[in-house]
Amino acid sequence: MKAYIITGGKRADSGKRVPIAALEEMRTLYERNQADVSEAKSGRTDLIFLIRFRHCCLLRNQRCIVAYLYDRLLRIRALRWEYGSVLPNAIQFHMAAEEVEWFNRYKKSLATYMRSVGGEEGLDLTQDIKPPKSLYIEVRCLRDYGEFEIDDGTTVLLKKNSQHFLPRWKCEQLIRQGVLEHILS
């Protein structure tokens, strides 16, 4: 069980393989305990230690399983803040159906909250992660994106490898999505 938690990397194995072995073990332990409890009630008090010990194992298993699952949820939550509302397919492939559902509910909850702050349009809290250093930044386009409109109405054609000097706040989203790359000279 510990192995699951320690090796749980960024894209841990699919949640479908959720500690089935651990759950099986819990079921066996519990059944044995049930049997012994009835025996203990009818006089065999020497079994009580064994029952308690099994119960401790059961509690530990429960804790480990829940810790593992919650850790995965925290990583999934981090994905919303890093990648945005739409997860790349490669990552979704590693998520169990219930995890995808949790993600969808979380992002809906977050969206409702963000809309409620900040006036008419809400305030996107996933932007402005770093303090602004300058108004405009040099960016290089990493792949073809098409036309991109800036505030004063002019449009820019984002073609692969083209470089532009654009307002920082407009680019943040595209930089995170991997369309643009901030050039630090």
Next chain:
Amino acid sequence: MAAAGGEEPDSDDGSEELVLTPLQLIRSLEQAWLNEKFAPELLESKPEIIECVVEQLDHMEANLKRAKKGDLKVSVHRMEIERIRYVLSSYLRCRLVKIEKFFPHVLEKEKSRARGEPSILSPEEFAFAKEYMANTETYLKNVALKHMPPNLQKIALLKSVPKPNLDSFVFLRVLKRQENILVEPETDEQREYTIDLEEGSQHLIRYKTIAPLVASGAVQLI
């Protein structure tokens, strides 16, 4: 509270309207932001500051739209807008992180709050916290707990989720002089003693003792 130069929201408790200059408003925002960043627990929510700052930002954006293009002031004002928006976002993000980290405790504290006490959660944050808790509980139940033996199908979240560590040390600067602040002993050989906090002095002290001072604005966490 109202910010000069913006619309004036009505205050429902009939108290005097404090008119803050934009400078004072931003300073309050920065104070709240720093306090929230360095405090180990979730602090009181400050809906008035947030509302006023948002209004201020909208106001500045509207001004910018009307301004002539190429005016030098435009760049400076836009930079200012960016900076304020960053501080506001960072403040709200910091609160969300704490809400998610300590969700059962935060909800419990809010539920058991006495009527006169100030709230640590805005209504929207409260809704968010409740949804987060329900979402997580449902997930754990469906994926694991319902497959477990009958006597283990519940998890006491209040016990399992760690509480904020109120004994952690924080740096602070004293804004208003305080007397007789109790300092608790670290080891058995030491005894507790009291100190006076002089205005302008800076200290490194355990959060628990000075928590009420942060709430009242007598000290600023740095």
